Amino acid sequence: MASITKVSPLAPKGGFPTLPDIGGVRFSTVAAGVKYTGRTDVMLAEIAAGSAIAGAFTKSSTRSAPVLDCQSKLGRVEDDDKGFAFLVNSGNSNAFTGGVGTKAVEEICHATAQEMNLPASHIYTASTGVIGEPLPYEKITGMIGTLSQTLSPDGIEAAANAIMTTDTFAKGASATCEIGGVEVNVAGIAKGSGMIAPDMATMLVYIFTDAKISQLGLQDMVSRLNEGTFNSITVDSDTSTSDSLLVAATGVSGANAEENETFERTLGVVMKNLAHQVVRDGEGATKFVEIHVEGAIDNVDARKVAMSIANSPLVKTAIAGEDPNWGRVVMAVGKSGANADRDRLSIWFGDVLVAENGWVSPTYVEEDAAKHMKNEDLLIRVDLGLGAGHSTVWTCDLTHGYIEINADYRS
Amino acid sequence: MASITKVSPLAPKGGFPTLPDIGGVRFSTVAAGVKYTGRTDVMLAEIAAGSAIAGAFTKSSTRSAPVLDCQSKLGRVEDDDKGFAFLVNSGNSNAFTGGVGTKAVEEICHATAQEMNLPASHIYTASTGVIGEPLPYEKITGMIGTLSQTLSPDGIEAAANAIMTTDTFAKGASATCEIGGVEVNVAGIAKGSGMIAPDMATMLVYIFTDAKISQLGLQDMVSRLNEGTFNSITVDSDTSTSDSLLVAATGVSGANAEENETFERTLGVVMKNLAHQVVRDGEGATKFVEIHVEGAIDNVDARKVAMSIANSPLVKTAIAGEDPNWGRVVMAVGKSGANADRDRLSIWFGDVLVAENGWVSPTYVEEDAAKHMKNEDLLIRVDLGLGAGHSTVWTCDLTHGYIEINADYRS
Numbered sequence: 001m002a003s004i005t006k007v008s009p010l011a012p013k014g015g016f017p018t019l020p021d022i023g024g025v026r027f028s029t030v031a032a033g034v035k036y037t038g039r040t041d042v043m044l045a046e047i048a049a050g051s052a053i054a055g056a057f058t059k060s061s062t063r064s065a066p067v068l069d070c071q072s073k074l075g076r077v078e079d080d081d082k083g084f085a086f087l088v089n090s091g092n093s094n095a096f097t098g099g100v101g102t103k104a105v106e107e108i109c110h111a112t113a114q115e116m117n118l119p120a121s122h123i124y125t126a127s128t129g130v131i132g133e134p135l136p137y138e139k140i141t142g143m144i145g146t147l148s149q150t151l152s153p154d155g156i157e158a159a160a161n162a163i164m165t166t167d168t169f170a171k172g173a174s175a176t177c178e179i180g181g182v183e184v185n186v187a188g189i190a191k192g193s194g195m196i197a198p199d200m201a202t203m204l205v206y207i208f209t210d211a212k213i214s215q216l217g218l219q220d221m222v223s224r225l226n227e228g229t230f231n232s233i234t235v236d237s238d239t240s241t242s243d244s245l246l247v248a249a250t251g252v253s254g255a256n257a258e259e260n261e262t263f264e265r266t267l268g269v270v271m272k273n274l275a276h277q278v279v280r281d282g283e284g285a286t287k288f289v290e291i292h293v294e295g296a297i298d299n300v301d302a303r304k305v306a307m308s309i310a311n312s313p314l315v316k317t318a319i320a321g322e323d324p325n326w327g328r329v330v331m332a333v334g335k336s337g338a339n340a341d342r343d344r345l346s347i348w349f350g351d352v353l354v355a356e357n358g359w360v361s362p363t364y365v366e367e368d369a370a371k372h373m374k375n376e377d378l379l380i381r382v383d384l385g386l387g388a389g390h391s392t393v394w395t396c397d398l399t400h401g402y403i404e405i406n407a408d409y410r411s
Numbered sequence: 412m413a414s415i416t417k418v419s420p421l422a423p424k425g426g427f428p429t430l431p432d433i434g435g436v437r438f439s440t441v442a443a444g445v446k447y448t449g450r451t452d453v454m455l456a457e458i459a460a461g462s463a464i465a466g467a468f469t470k471s472s473t474r475s476a477p478v479l480d481c482q483s484k485l486g487r488v489e490d491d492d493k494g495f496a497f498l499v500n501s502g503n504s505n506a507f508t509g510g511v512g513t514k515a516v517e518e519i520c521h522a523t524a525q526e527m528n529l530p531a532s533h534i535y536t537a538s539t540g541v542i543g544e545p546l547p548y549e550k551i552t553g554m555i556g557t558l559s560q561t562l563s564p565d566g567i568e569a570a571a572n573a574i575m576t577t578d579t580f581a582k583g584a585s586a587t588c589e590i591g592g593v594e595v596n597v598a599g600i601a602k603g604s605g606m607i608a609p610d611m612a613t614m615l616v617y618i619f620t621d622a623k624i625s626q627l628g629l630q631d632m633v634s635r636l637n638e639g640t641f642n643s644i645t646v647d648s649d650t651s652t653s654d655s656l657l658v659a660a661t662g663v664s665g666a667n668a669e670e671n672e673t674f675e676r677t678l679g680v681v682m683k684n685l686a687h688q689v690v691r692d693g694e695g696a697t698k699f700v701e702i703h704v705e706g707a708i709d710n711v712d713a714r715k716v717a718m719s720i721a722n723s724p725l726v727k728t729a730i731a732g733e734d735p736n737w738g739r740v741v742m743a744v745g746k747s748g749a750n751a752d753r754d755r756l757s758i759w760f761g762d763v764l765v766a767e768n769g770w771v772s773p774t775y776v777e778e779d780a781a782k783h784m785k786n787e788d789l790l791i792r793v794d795l796g797l798g799a800g801h802s803t804v805w806t807c808d809l810t811h812g813y814i815e816i817n818a819d820y821r822s
Contacts, residue, residue, distance in 0.1 A: 059746075060742070060745030061751040061752070062744055062751060062753045063745065095738070095741075096769065097770055098754070098768060098769040099769075100770075101770075131738035131742075132737065132738050132741075132770065236724040236725065237648075237722075237723075237724065238723055238724060238739075238742060238746065239742065240742070241742055241745055312649055313648065313649060313724070314647065314817055317817035317818035318818065320814070320818040321818035326543065327506070327541075327543050330542070330543075330652065331471070331651070334652055335650035336472075339472070340473060342472070342473045342507065343509070345473070355543070357509060358508075359507060359508055359509035359511075359543070360507075399814065399818065400811055400814050402724070402728070403728055403731070403811050406724070406725055407729065407731040407732035407734075407808075407809070
């Protein structure tokens with residue numbers, strides 16, 4: 001297995017951020033030896049009674065046992081007086097493991113419920129790592145006593161580290177707002193470095209806030225924000241069988257965030273920040289690219305074009321080569337299936353107008369575009385000239401590093 | 412620009428095949444210096460009066476001026492006593508070149524029509540090479556006299572060479588059948604090495620037969636056969652703005668191929684052979700992979716799954732690494748959008764059953780699958796266990812060679 005030790009050149013400068021403690025949430029981690037040695041690989045988050053839990057999951061039809069279990073629990077509260085727990089392991093994804101996969105989830109939930117005196121339906125698990133191998137759940141259940149006895153309000157950075165697989169850096173983000181004079185905090189962690197590499201990578205996101213909000217209200221916000229954040233990133237067009245996002249609102253601040261736009265905006269900042277960090281840790285990535293499409297007949301068409309550009313191997317290799325190859329962007333627009341008129345299309349690299357009216361722009365000087373392509377953070381903007389539909393997605397380039405990580409070893 | 416001189420390891424052994432002359436068809440080539448030096452870059456095919464011309468073209472909404480022109484001409488016969496011509500250049504694709512692109516096509520058709528005493532609507536052109544640069548059409552029109560004076564019935568191999576861009580070998584195929592005791596020949600050539608690399612590659616296919624068939628009858632066959640041949644291959648999921656297939660039936664053999672299944676099968680053999688050769692010359696390819704999906708609820712779903720596997724960067728890199736990574740196949744099934752049930756899915760690499768009933772097969776020994784992965788020609792077979800829908804597509808692996816060709820130079 002490839003040893004990926006070099007931190008992505010696109011990692012946020014300054015390392016893991018200082019995140020605020022979230023009232024009503026405590027964390028612990030442990031080295032259970034699920035697969036890795038010499039590092040932590042299980043995290044537990046304990047969430048206070050009365051919290052609201054919302055989430056979003058992969059749409060894959062071959063999703064993992066933990067995902068199916070979480071989906072069945074979302075929105076259910078068996079006992080109002082009891083809290084919740086998130087328990088996540090790295091090293092084994094418990095995906096495509098048949099009946100023993102379901103049993104492993106049940107065993108982990110059962111053991112956690114007993115130890116923490118919670119209903120099993122209040123326990124959300126996730127697993128990330130190799131697929132198709134039975135999860136050695138006894139290694140995890142044997143550690144739940146230790147996990148439950150070492151919970152601490154400031155353990156979120158350790159939790160971010162415990163859930164990493166091929167990630168080259170731990171991902172955290174936070175934001176704060178005021179509702180009715182009360183400070184509300186949102187803090188989250190994520191792991192993921194390809195949309196998926198079933199051997200090791202997947203995207204897991206856990207976000208915590210002390211805002212007070214109903215489960216339905218929180219779920220509405222999360223579903224809405226998810227479209228423009230985690231559902232708007234792509235590394236390699238592949239979709240994990242395990243992608244999971246969970247958001248817990250404890251209400252400990254007392255601030256009422258129900259249908260509150262300020263809170264939604266603040267939650268959105270954290271979600272977008274974490275989504276961008278996943279792209280910045282994209283396997284082999286050397287460029288972070290925003291694709292902005294406007295002028296489509298509607299937002300659905302704009303998104304088709306944006307994703308077609310973001311997922312095109314030829315566009316992504318051109319970016320890796322710092323080549324302002326607008327012909328490949330034209331190609332990706334053309335194959336997207338969206339309404340497009342060659343002669344109304346305009347394309348910019350950064351601020352440089354490269355193509356308009358069905359041909360290269362008369363003002364275009366290749367050196368200008370080539371200069372933009374040398375940046376680490378790039379913008380490709382396309383105006384279809386047809387309507388008001390728009391969409392923004394984020395991706396990275398396709399490099400030798402991606403091939404090295406995914407082809408140059410035998411699992 | 413990368414110099415790609417090494418012939419693909421997947422090229423047919425024995426070099427360019429010996430193709431039969433097709434009665435009613437003559438070829439010529441010339442070095443017009445459109446972009447390349449020291450090689451031919453224009454081919455002319457003269458096709459006898461009374462021939463039927465059928466075709467298929469890219470569905471891209473940003474297709475090139477020559478494609479739009481060919482599409483407007485297909486099925487039209489302005490003068491029954493006049494033949495047809497195909498004129499193709501390499502080095503410049505005349506795509507995304509605005510009004511001057513349309514003018515270039517008109518000028519080439521006009522000059523060819525004058526020189527050969529044909530209606531301009533009987534001239535089909537194609538261009539392949541860099542996009543966004545005006546086609547220096549005078550270099551081509553200045554050579555049409557030479558081209559028309561050097562036509563020869565046995566010039567098809569030279570024609571196959573003249574239309575190459577990043578291709579590492581010239582592509583030709585033929586097949587023969589008997590209809591009512593009369594021998595009928597089909598011979599064709601193709602170029603293409605990515606589904607597209609707009610700087611240089613695109614797929615162009617020209618097939619000739621001496622069978623007698625109506626335009627509508629031939630078009631029906633070509634459209635039907637195209638689905639299972641050229642529309643069933645993918646190198647990198649990207650679609651050219653210039654992909655063109657033209658089939659000419661001269662009728663010189665006298666054999667009536669109208670609704671004749673033997674002829675359709677024979678034409679299909681040539682089309683599939685050429686389609687496979689395009690994949691075998693896929694940019695950076697080291698493996699030729701057949702993906703066969705069965706047991707889907709219908710053929711549409713089967714095709715979704717097959718294409719999802721064939722286009723997955725993670726599946727393609729696993730193949731490059733000779734890694735029997737069935738987890739990535741499960742992932743690609745899951746993300747396809749087709750109906751699938753994890754627990755009814757079976758997967759084979761070659762003859763080796765790797766997964767069934769939602770988990771790794773109890774009979775699976777990884778060494779067996781790993782041995783299959785060492786072959787140059789691979790088979791991945793998936794049974795969804797739901798219905799009778801099936802689909803077969805062909806692709807290649809994703810290697811450092813692809814990145815080198817598409818990222819490691821500045822155009």
